[in-house]
Amino acid sequence: VGTAAILEGLRLVDHHCHGVVRRDLDRSGFEALISEAGPPAAGASHFDTALGIAIRRHCAPLLDLDPLVDPESYLRRRAELGADEVTRRLLLAAGVGMVLVDSGYRGDELLSAAELAAAAGAVGREILRLETLAETLATRGVDATEFQDRYAEALAAAVAGADAVALKSVAAYRVGLDLDPAPPSAAEVEAAAAAWLRRDADRAERRLDDPVLTRCLLWAAVEAGLPIQFHTGFGDRDVRLDRANPALLTDFVRAVPLRVPLMLLHCWPYHREASYLAAVHENVYFDVGLALPHVGPARAGAVLAEALELAPFGKMLYSSDAFGVPELHHLGALMFRRSLAALLDARVDAEEWAAADARRLARMIGAENAVRVYGLPAPH
Ligand SMILES: [Zn+2]
Secondary structure: OOHHHHHHHOOEEEEEEOOEEOOOOOHHHHHHHOOOOOOOOOOOOOOOOHHHHHHHHHOHHHHOOOOOOOHHHHHHHHHHHOHHHHHHHHHHHHOEEEEEEEOOOOHHHEOOHHHHHHHHOOEEEEEEEHHHHHHHHHHHOOOHHHHHHHHHHHHHHHHHHHOOOEEEEOHHHHOOOOOOOOOOOHHHHHHHHHHHHHHOOOOOOOOOOOHHHHHHHHHHHHHHOOOEEEEEOOOOOOOOHHHOOHHHHHHHHHHOOOOOOEEEEEOOOOHHHHHHHHHHOOOEEEOOOOHHHHHOHHHHHHHHHHHOOOOOHHHEOOOOOOOEOHHHHHHHHHHHHHHHHHHHHHHHHOOOOOHHHHHHHHHHHHHHHHHHHHOOOOOO
C-alpha cells in the first residue's frame, strides 16, 4: 500500500481550526471568507487566487458540479443546497477524526466545536483563547489589584468547564512576538491592568494589547500546563507580519519549562524558522496549516518540503486553520494529504527510505503527533 493510500484512509487530527458560519452566503460574504484580506480590491475577485481556483477545482465536484465551474454557478449551487448540506459534504470529505477548535474569535457566528465535529463525523475538543478570556473578565468587571489572581482562577475554571485541551495566544497580533520573556511582577501587572481597565472602560468591546498583561496571560497559561498555541506568520491585515516571526519568541521558549509544549501555528513565510525552532527546542512543535490551501496545489508541496527540511518528523502536526467556510476544511486536508504523500513517496522512490518509514511518518504527522502532545484518545 502506497503512502497516498495510507493518507487517503487516515483520519487526520486537525489540531487548530475554527467553526464555519451557519448562514447562507452571498458572493461578497463568501469572498470575504476565502481571503485574509477582507473585501477584494475594486474590479478584482478573491476567486482569482490560488485558493479561489482550487475551490472551483476541488470543491465543485462535491456539490455535484463539474470541476472548474465558474464562481457564479458554484455559489448558486451552494445556495441551492443550503449551508448545512454544503458543510456536511465538505467536512465529511476532509476525513478528520478529531478537530481541536478555537472558538474565541467571532464564535457566536460559527458552529461550535461540538456542532463542527458532528458535521464532520469527528470528535471535537476546545482550544481556549487567552486574550478573549481576559477581555471577558474585564467586561464583567475586575479590580486591577486582583487582575492576576482572578485571571488565573478564570482560566482554570474555563479549562475545566470546556474540558479544553489547549490554550491559544494571539500575542503576535496584539503586541508582537518580541516580548520580554520574564513573568511580570505583581506591581507591574497591577499598574498595567489599572491603565488598561481605565482606557476602554466605556467601550462594549475590549482589546487586550498591553505587553505586560500579555506576559501575565502567557505565564498563567504556563502554570495551567496545557500546550500553548501561538499564532505566527501570516494572517489577516491586523497582524504586523515582521512581528509575527516565531524566531522572535526564542527567549520566551527558553524561559518556559520543557513540560509545556509550545505549538507554532501557520508559520508561513517563516516556516523555515519554525522548522529550526522545532528542531532544537524539545517542547516546540509547528504546522503549516492555512498556508497550504492559500498557496494552492502548485506550491503546497514546496512549502511543506521547506517546513520539513530540518524539523524532526515527530514535531510537525496537521492543521487546517479553516475559518468560516467548510471549503477551507476540505482543501486544508486535501493539500496536506497530497503534499505529504508526494514528499514521502519521492524519498521511497529515490531508495532513501523504506516504504514502511513513509507510512509511519504519514501517520505521525497526520494524527499521532497531535494525539501524543495533547494527550488525546487514540483515533479509530
Ligand atoms: Zn486560527
